[in-house]
Amino acid sequence: MSITVAVTILTAVWVGxxxxxxxxxxxxxxxxLVQYGVPRSWWTPLAVAKLAGAAxxxxxxxxPVVGLLAxxxxxxxxLGAIVTLLRARxxxxVAFPLLYLTPVTATLALGLTA
Incomplete structure (x- = not known):
């Protein structure tokens, strides 16, 4: 198994x-989310976005093009999550969305170099 495949699978599981x-x-x-002021009506679409991204x-x-777009x-x-946290002071x-952004960025970078 290549490093790209391993990182992609682990990232997808993490985001999923x-x-x-x-x-x-x-x-x-x-x-x-309540503390940050994220409306409840957004919760399901945000969850679906994460699940769709993981898939x-x-x-x-x-x-490959699907993976790059995801x-x-x-x-x-x-990045939007980080902005939300900063706006909520x-x-x-802020470290929590970085725990997701970092492997997602690594996965994207590996996909771009493949």
């Missing part, structure tokens, strides 16, 4: 876990 946690309304996910990364192993979309998603929690 985040999407499923939001979809199932896990308290550790939704409690901060897109996996599909990208067979159809990776780019996820980078934008997690929750500076101590």
């Amino acid at each position: 876990f985040s999407g499923l946690s939001l979809m199932s309304r896990a308290q550790f996910v939704v409690e901060p 897109g990364l996996l599909i990208g192993l067979a159809v 990776g780019a979309g996820l980078v934008l998603y997690f 929750s500076y101590k929690t």
Whole structure:
């Protein structure tokens, strides 16, 4: 298994876990969203975006352009999460979206070099 495949699979699982946690309304996910002022009506679309991105990364192993688009979309998603935290002045929690942005960016970079 190549490093690109391994990183892609691990990233997809990580982002997929985040999407499923939001979809199932896990308290550790939704409690901060309330504090940040993210409307409840956005929660399902945000969860779907994460799940679609995770699926897109996996599909990208067979159809590279899908993986690249999914990776780019996820980078934008997690950059948006960082902006949301900064706007909410929750500076101590900015590390959390970085925990997702970093492997997504690595996956995207590996896909671009493949």
